[in-house]
Amino acid sequence: MSDRNRELFALVPASLLLVGGFAAVFIQNSASQSGLSLSYGALFLGLCLAGHVVVRITVPHADPYLFPIVAVLASLGLVVIYRISPDLARAQAQWFVVALIFFAGTLIFLRDYRKLERYRYTIAAASLVLLLLPRVPGLGQQVNGAFLGVRLPGGIVFQPTEFAKIGIVVFLASYLRDTRQVLVQGARRFAGITIPKLKHLGPLLLIWGAAMLMLIFIRDLGSSLMFFGGFLAVLYVATDRLSFPLIGFLMFSVGAWFLATHVGHVHDRVDAWLNPFDPALYDRPGGSYQLAQSLFAQADGGILGRGLGGSMVTLPGGGNLVPAPQTDLIYSVITDELGLTGACGVILCYLLFVARGFKIATIARDSFSTLLAVGLTSVLALQVFVIVGGVTRVIPLTGVTLPFVSYGGSSLVANFVLAALLLLISDRARRPA
């Protein structure tokens, strides 16, 4: 069977998920919702097929599993969002169209993605601007103390971090492709640890400083962890020296610890993380209410869950019981309805995505491609870890989206572009010479 047909067959799980999921939610809520909304499911399935056709034409040799994994995650996301609110599901389906356009656009116009290297400083600068945009007065939007959104005319909230993460990875892959030799050569080895020369530490310190600045500016531990972690991953693969990421991680930890104890908002988040059931913290705005509700929702799900549409997301009198169920806490809603089993399925999907991403990195024919694949895969995996770890109380909760699953245009578009770049890299790597 050819790769592309394999990909087509691999879309079967996504279509089953869509049909079954929508039917389940529909039956559960039959009293209050019309059958028309079922058509979103069919529409979405059609869009997945359209995406497949684009892949078939533009990158015929690309990895056959990546797109179906993305389709499964996006389908699950749509079903759960539909369960939370049919209106949001309609909007999400529209965003899915936009995301597919960007996906196709990336595949067509960035066929030779290596030309991105030429613009690496422009890309880096643009990414930094994107990151700082939410702090611009009158433009930025503060949610729970963190500056992550930008309000655009028309009421659309744009999340620049989602796009900045791709830009920064492109820059890092390109930059480290050039400097990795320099970083390792001339370094002294001491007690089995490679200590780079001081002058080569400069760029590292610079990026560390940037991450710390980000922490201060956007006040978000989670996204800083995502960016800095992505950087360390690329750095480690580029240099093959464990000491680099270890030193980097230590430095980040020290900085994060300092900020957690000295910046009020970060401090609150850590407090809520440590004592989610402290009544005083629970009632405080921006306190532990969100985390506590996340844990309560998961406890409600048990091993097999309450079934799609069976959990309590909204209050009987109106309003949400689970805050931000369609974005930050969507993993908790999934666990509530599909149980530990469903949650493990979601994690497994991401693990498969990561496995494919790293597989692409290993077969890539040039170091830029390898580092780019490693970076893109790592930031996505870290984003999953940051949000799922946040709602499961592994780390303090911060508001990033669950890639492909959470509601939101920026997230969907950016992650589809990310997937498109991975497909481009794999297509080049697997193309017969």
Place this chain on the structure above:
Amino acid sequence: MNRPIAGLFGLFVVLFAVLVGFTSRWTVFEAKSLRDNPLNRRVLLEELGIDRGVIKAHDGTILAKSVKAKGKTWKREYPTGKLFAQTVGWSYPGQGIADTGTELYRREVLLGRSNSISSTIGKIQGHKKKGGSVKTWLDTEAQRVALRGLAGRAGSVVAMNPKTGAVRVMASVPDFVPSPANLARAAKSSGSPLLNRVTQARYPPGSTFKVVTAVAAIDSGQYTPTSTVDGKSPQVFSGVPLNNDDKISYDKVDLTTALTFSINTAWANVATDLGRVTMAKYMSRFGFDSKPQLDYPPTQMAASGARIDGSIVPPTDGRVDLARLSIGQDKLLVTPIQMMEVAAAVANHGVLMQPRIGEELINNDGQISRVLPQQQSRVMSASTALAVTEMMKKVVEEGTGTAAALNGVEVAGKTGTAQIDPLQNLTQPWFIAFAPANDPTIAIAVTVERSFGGFGGTIAAPIARDVMEVLLRNSLGRQIP
């Protein structure tokens, strides 16, 4: 560059495993404690969405029902208002008010959580939002008569069928119309209207307790109704002189006369002679020293018996003044339902039935399960019961309880007048009775708090008579409930 990539993949495998581990922690290992966390309102909110079933009186009158509230929620209404306020109790989930009464005791049925196979299928089909209903033995007409009899005076009336334990009347005053606002107000009221006085109040029983002493005397074989004892007044017990009412002195008096005219010193002599062990044995058979075995929340029931520093002590304890205990004085504190059970045990040939408010539990799929009569204990032999019945009949015919006499129906009873504050002449009148004396279908206890100089025979007995009259009429010509 493949070696570090493999390492990186390993790291992500570990990180994702941690995520799965923590998800398992919340969904499985700590799920129960999270569900029980006081901050977790899910269980409560689910309850708000359930159409809780109705509670009905025996005649089908709706005592409690759910009506649609805002959103998809339901709220509770009590169409009979204050009639059964404390007995039926209340349920206002999500308002910081705890459920009480039958609403609390039967909540699993009312919320539709009883585990039958068909209701599980119903749950799968999505019909889980409707609860089952409860039919009680309560009689609205007799309850109304009881409340009218109490006429706003603090006190209580409780009546049941001694053969089956079916509770027909359970009235407690002060009363109130249940609603969240009234509950908040009533909670601060000095009269404690929230208290169900039938099961929770602890009163000195006065002379009604002499029935217990009489049962112990005759059933132990040491006395017969014609045995004579010393009824002179005063006599010294535990180093303190004890008087009869109005200080009337009786020389040699038989037990029937001693009960008919409620002669204190005679019964004190009997109890002293019987001893602590015998008195303790009969008290515990009657159900003293432990909570009533009523289908009612245990938190809303009190045990009857001698109390020292708030805790129950058996009569075998040396600190209990046995002579005064036997005439309902000293440290003895009882609930009205316990004294009603004393009358009921004598009425039912010596067998005490467990009191039951519930008659039928009807599942949301229409399945009916009857609450079956249960024997609580055999207190005395049938012959003892018969002998004590004859003695109690005399009380109503010619003694202190003549006000309870009914036309054409023989009533057996015993009055009581506990002294609350002799200086202010404050008393607590009591009356316990059963009727018809030869084939009883009603046992009753009536008490009024803090009467100014009132006696059991003048204050409590007339209320008992009116309630019994209604209950006898309501059970006439039909199967005895």
